[in-house]
Amino acid sequence: xxxxxxxxxxxxxxxxxxxxxxxxxxxxxxxxxxxxxxxxxxxxxxxxxxxxxxxxxxxxxxxxxxxxxxxxxxxxxxxxxxxxx
Amino acid sequence: xxxxxxxxxxxxxxxxxxxxxxxxxxxxxxxxxxxxxxxxxxxxxxxxxxxxxxxxxxxxxxxxxxxxxxxxxxxxxxxxxxxxxxxxxxxxxxxxxxxxxxxxxxxxxxxxxxxxxxxxxxxxxxxxxxxxxxxxxxxxxxxxxxxxxxxxxxxxxxxxxxxxxxxxxxxxxxxxxxxxxxxxxxxxxxxxxxxxxxxxxxxxxxxxxxxxxxxxxxxxxxxxxxxxxxxxxxxxxxxxxxxxxxxxxxxxxxxxxxxxxxxxxxxxxxxxxxxxxxxxxxxxxxxxxxxxxxxxxxxxxxxxxxxxxxxxxxxxxxxxxxxxxxxxxxxxxxxxxxxxxxxxxxxxxxxx
Numbered sequence: 001x002x003x004x005x006x007x008x009x010x011x012x013x014x015x016x017x018x019x020x021x022x023x024x025x026x027x028x029x030x031x032x033x034x035x036x037x038x039x040x041x042x043x044x045x046x047x048x049x050x051x052x053x054x055x056x057x058x059x060x061x062x063x064x065x066x067x068x069x070x071x072x073x074x075x076x077x078x079x080x081x082x083x084x085x
Numbered sequence: 086x087x088x089x090x091x092x093x094x095x096x097x098x099x100x101x102x103x104x105x106x107x108x109x110x111x112x113x114x115x116x117x118x119x120x121x122x123x124x125x126x127x128x129x130x131x132x133x134x135x136x137x138x139x140x141x142x143x144x145x146x147x148x149x150x151x152x153x154x155x156x157x158x159x160x161x162x163x164x165x166x167x168x169x170x171x172x173x174x175x176x177x178x179x180x181x182x183x184x185x186x187x188x189x190x191x192x193x194x195x196x197x198x199x200x201x202x203x204x205x206x207x208x209x210x211x212x213x214x215x216x217x218x219x220x221x222x223x224x225x226x227x228x229x230x231x232x233x234x235x236x237x238x239x240x241x242x243x244x245x246x247x248x249x250x251x252x253x254x255x256x257x258x259x260x261x262x263x264x265x266x267x268x269x270x271x272x273x274x275x276x277x278x279x280x281x282x283x284x285x286x287x288x289x290x291x292x293x294x295x296x297x298x299x300x301x302x303x304x305x306x307x308x309x310x311x312x313x314x315x316x317x318x319x320x321x322x323x324x325x326x327x328x329x330x331x332x333x334x335x336x337x338x339x340x341x342x343x344x345x346x347x348x349x350x351x352x353x354x355x356x357x358x359x360x361x362x363x364x365x366x367x368x369x370x371x372x373x374x375x376x377x378x379x380x381x382x383x384x385x386x387x388x389x390x391x392x393x394x395x396x397x398x399x400x401x402x403x404x405x406x407x408x409x410x411x412x413x414x415x416x417x418x419x420x421x422x423x424x425x426x427x428x429x430x431x432x433x434x435x436x437x
Contacts, residue, residue: 058362
């Protein structure tokens, strides 16, 4: 799997579809928050939850979840960014 | 596998551009199929729930929703025709007023489908139908029986003919049930697959075929339902049925590629509606569920729809259904009920 393609897909997905919940002491920056959360979850780290609002919209809840950790193929463990490792 | 979770199918399952509601206008049914898992306990949807659906759809349409998929389920939805007509008309108006594409459909046994009702539904953007046949009349009439224990084959066949001859751009999925004891009735030159292909599907891409092995889905007579010994045996049978339909003149595009019960998407992931974050079942009493095969399991109730349109979701109950979106596990994506409720991985084992 092309890692860059994965990250781009995640970013595009987040930008077009899923808002993040706004608050959180250790939340990632708004630009990277949804993608990072989803990628972290996709890699097996329970860093965020998908939640559904009263209007049925889906959001990524990163409140109080702590720093998202990269778990790309080399499992570097660095804080996740949209650039990969 | 881990990164496959970011596929286009995953994006479609979480996007807020799309909303998918499976609506039970009633959970009563005019048939008593021998393998059915439903209890038929809930009657017609009250006006408060109908209003809740309208208000939810209106709110989302005003927020820029692009596509709205409405599927009538049940029970048999046509038993509550007045609710179906009200919802189809109202929702198509809401979508039309806001530039939302509505994709309406119905899973129906077909017995109560008339040309007049079809015309009405088609005018309200509801043109997709799933109708089930259990085999030739002798087989079907033993299994899909009315409440008075009479066969339903003739009425179902007539409904399919109504769909076939209607001028509307319908999409019809003929779901053909089979099991180890009836497979022989479907195969061969004189088999039922050829009869269905000749009558409906051959040279008509509006009609598609789905071959579905019977399972023990939780009904009272589960012990009497013949099932295949393994998923591999089931797959072999499905392949033979597809080959039969192809030989009868159907095209490959008239079949779904599937993993378990869910159709495969463009990048090879199959995601059941129950695993999607933007899909909900609205039961006739306003409860919100995820799966249409597990109404009796309390874990399937994830919230309720209020009359003002509020979708009140218990997030802790909802999240286990979405685990496939997170893990990318194809089993949890294609059938979260099997992974979460039944803790089984063999696609041939269904129900409790």
